[in-house]
Amino acid sequence: MSSTRPPAPLTDARTDGAPVPLVAVRDRFSNWLFQKALPLWATTGCDGIAQDMAALGAQECLTLAGVPALPPFKRLRVQARQLFAFSWAALQGWEEGVSRAHGIFRFMQRAHGEDGSWARTLTREGAVLDGTADLYDLAFVVFALAWYGRLEGSGRAEALARETLGWIQQHMSTPEGGFLNCLPDDGAARQQNPHMHLLEAVLALYVTTEHEADLALAHTLYRLFRTHFFEPVTGTLGEFFTKDWQPVAGEDGQWVEPGHHFEWVWLLGEYHRLAGVDTSEPAMRLASFATRFGLVPETGRVRDVLRRDGTILRGGSRLWVQGEALRGILCQDKQDSRGIAARLATNLLDDYFTGCPVGTWVDQLDAAGAPTVTKIPTSSLYHIITAFDSLNQAANLATKPSYSGL
CATH class of the missing domain: 1.50.10.10 (Glycosyltransferase)
Incomplete structure (x- = not known):
């Protein structure tokens, strides 16, 4: 089973080893998103620009060279x-x-x-x-x-x-x-x-x-x-079910994804905010399982797929999983008291937004941290933006007046 040790927070040598604050990583993320990513996806990432400002919609994906596939x-x-x-x-x-x-x-x-x-x-x-x-x-x-x-x-x-x-x-x-x-x-x-x-x-x-x-x-x-x-017994979220909503037989019935656990943590927080329904107990259980078994202590990355007992089915780390973990962690710990969110956001910047054409991303790392990709999927921008939005809101809580993002 996975270690329960949390990842060590990133530190900044310029501040005598103090943890990297959310504001600093937010500012780095904002610069990449607004100055590099969005301009690329608004031009190369759109189709029919010459005709009528994305007259043919968005590109499905880019090649690893950063051109439309x-x-x-x-x-x-x-x-x-x-x-x-x-x-x-x-x-x-x-x-x-x-x-x-x-x-x-x-x-x-x-x-x-x-x-x-x-x-x-x-x-x-x-x-x-x-x-x-x-x-x-x-x-x-x-x-x-x-x-x-x-x-x-x-x-x-x-x-x-x-x-x-x-x-x-x-x-x-x-x-x-x-x-x-x-x-x-x-x-x-x-x-x-x-x-x-x-x-x-x-x-x-x-x-x-x-x-x-x-x-x-x-x-x-x-x-x-x-x-x-x-x-509720294991604190896990099933993925595949029979017609009457029972877990399917075999490995698929044991299949759980930490990224979806964290995504539900955020959703439960939003549902509570809007509807006033107390969702704290399942949200806490989902976050606990995903953090305990999904988070790799040595790297701060989040694994793709586990079994309900916490053992690893797929040890790689998709980009979207890191973004949803960032949202879920900040929903549970808005001040990032353990430094996990700052580590996740820094990982996105250093591990997923580098080694690729400017403004794009590496969508999948294997368990050793090596890229395993054949294309740059357009669809990942949704996860990147929702992760940034949560990071920006959390950073705003620490700095007044609020930050505009531009």
Whole structure:
């Protein structure tokens, strides 16, 4: 089993070995994000720039040389994540994000069917390639529309988000609770992951609209978490389930991901903040397990996949896992009293944002810390931004007046 020893906090020789403060690492992160990453993804990372400011949406991915890889498809989830990214950036005052958000929104609507459904993939030019309705994708559509609505301001995006939620509830609900992974149903194991992102989306929509009705589905999803996803004896979060929400047989039934544990920690904190429901006990249990078994003491990186007993299934460390760990740790310890968040953020800057084209990232490290990647996925920007946002808010608590990010 993994060691329970926490990682040693990073120290700064310039300050006589004092721990690196959140403000310092936030400032480094902000400079990389606003001066290097966002400008690259707003140009090289967008398609059809010459025509009409991302007229063909976001690139699916880049090569390791930092140029568009141009696969013959574009996934809806990637377009939605980039719509969120540029909407968020524009709301922080990064003006170039406005035109990119508008362009991606227009392109993304090509996946929207007359019946209210959304297609899973498009061709590079925007024709429907796979019309399957995927719950994971739909969750990100709602999430992105909630954020775009704060930027766009007409109410159109919020209305489209509500329409999408209504379509999900009408067509994808199951008698056993929760929703199908996709429609048509592929018969695969039920998954908690798309439900987690659907909760994230509903909470974001409620923040945008402040209409109590937009919070209703969040209560349903929280009950699903408490009754089926969360296992209180071990303090773990299951990933794969049978039709009646029992853990599947074999190794997949023991499969747990520290990154999703930390992601739920943040979500439970947000749900508590917005709905007033006490979520402290499951949040603490999830954070405890993920920190105890997922965090590597020697490096401060977080492992990808464990068993419910804490043993390692995959010892590598995806970028997104580090970002979600940063969010979850700061949700539990806003002052970063143990220095774990500063270590995680510094790891992102030093291990994942270097050794690659400027403004991009290494998406996967193996257990020894070596890159194991063949492309630069656009979709990781969503995790990077949400991690930075939490880091920025925590740093703001330590410094008044608040920091703008630019």
